[in-house]
Amino acid sequence: MFQVHRAIAVAVLLGAAVAHAQPTGEGVVVDVSGQKKGLYPIATPTAPDGDAAAEIAKVESFDLSVAGVFKVLDPVSFIADLRGEGLGLDPPKWKDVGAYGVIKYKASPDSIEFRLYEISKGTTPSLTKTYKRSGTDTRTIVHRWCNEVVKYYTGEAGFFGSKIAFTAKGKGTSAIYAMDFDGANAYSVSRNSSTNILPAWSPSGGEIAYTSFMRSNPDLYVAPAAGGRPKKISGQRGMNTGASWSPDGRQIAVTLSKDGNPEIYVINASDGSVVRRITNDKAIDTSPAWSPDGSQIAFVSDRNGGPQIFVVSASGGAARQVSFNGSYNTTPTWSPKSGKHIIAYTTREGGTYDIVTLDIDSKAMVRITQNAGSNEEPAFSPNGRAIAFARAGQGVFIANADGTGTAMKVWSGSATGVDWGPAPRE
């Protein structure tokens, strides 16, 4: 009789098993594969008290928001008790608002202590730094700290504390200006009432080359970056414009029209003597940009119709067209990213101008601006994470070089001819 019972039980359970699997053992059901992309959510709460607390938070928040890799969270969403936390952290409170990282600081008249927390690591800070305040302004200290944060996450040097040069247009004149990358501490480099255009930082950051009409002819000058008496480098008849320094700082690629037609030349940075002629074409060749590895020069030519971007060996030779979108592409500049061959340039679509990037190897293009005014003359940040450009009638802006985020205005006014200086020396 027992076997009959057992048989019935087997039959019943086999039927049930068809409807409800009940496996045993270990194993993982589903592989969820995601791609790393997008910005890193980071919180930069203002310290509840302390010296210059608001200024520190403001500078820190701005720096990280234009770093190209962070999404700075809106303080309105914060639910943590900042006073109770002090320099510490209550991780769940920050996880709930979507933060991956949190920066705390405490400022005294003598020093500022910063702490970077990663939510996943709990209450132990991942990075801690204390800076003495004597002789160093608060902004500079915060820039240095933010460079440390960028380096911690990316392994790259940050660009906070670097400078941007640009042409500020006035009534009938234009001047070369330089400022901190965030728009602070702007000052005039050129000190004349003439027209001054197209500034270019030397690789060391100590000098700025620019073209000035102060002697009527558009000659090339080099001036101390901090301002001061400029030195005429190239005064050839006709155009001496569009300077671009070689990576070693010893030569400058420039457009000269001494023979009647604008061509690309390489001259000595010390005395302006011509080293070699790069292009020789009946079309207009202009706007040279030296590649970061020194091997190539990009420039603009209308030899195939409208203005397009071409690349040629820095020693000369045949040039090849690299831009093919639309019929009007100008003002190329190279990304400093090592191992990459990426350029940014101005492209015209309809009646407006926008900034795009082009990976010359993969042909991949990224649009940096769209439907936001007329944008021209891009320049990469020293680490290639951001791009500065001029928006007609509005000023100088910074945007992420990967096309994410929103451009941030750093200088208001009528500007053009933007160039980003080298990374700051710590």
Next chain:
Amino acid sequence: MALKDSEMQVVSVFGTVVLAAALFAPVLIYANASAAKKPDDNLVAIEASIAYSKTPQKQPQKKFKAPDEVKPEGVSHDETKKPDEKKPDEKKPDKKPDISDLSKFKHDTDDDTPVGKPTTDPGKFNGNEQGYAEETKGDPWLGKLRGDMQYTPPEIAKGNDAPVGCIHLTADGKIVDSKWVKNTGDDLQTAAEAAIAQLTKTRNANPDPVPTHLLSLTTKWLCFKFTVQSQ
């Protein structure tokens, strides 16, 4: 040739026994065979049932032994004995049963199976078990479940290991619990936790019932291994 009553009774009893043997013998043999194949006493996986169906099955080939002659027992041979008097039919109650309290009708079982809990409880969540990949590959419902997580660690997120997290689904598609089997303690863990939180929020706001063929997932932890695609 006519048979006597006693002979007819013998023949009918013999026939009944043979018929009963023919009906029950295969079930008994099948029960013995399945018991011999089982790895342990815990019953039973859907994979096991599939395996049975895929295996060509033979009917039991055991030779039947002819049953011994059955001596009739309990049958009267006294032709003079009077049959028992029939009891008068009991009147059925006129009143309809009171069904207001259904608990009165509750009973343990309708058959004579052993009393007690079965070794498995197919519809109940078992927190000690995790799911199998074989059950879920390519399933569209699970694909959508995976898609609702939106696991996208930031570009600069730190970490190389793969967190493993599990959820407890109910049949109506809600997520009532979660746990971490492997906490990597890095940004990828934060991203994975955010993904599970997002999934829970989405699914509990708009539950998508678990399809019938995946109901087994509601009986155990459904786990996810969060990996990062190479760029």
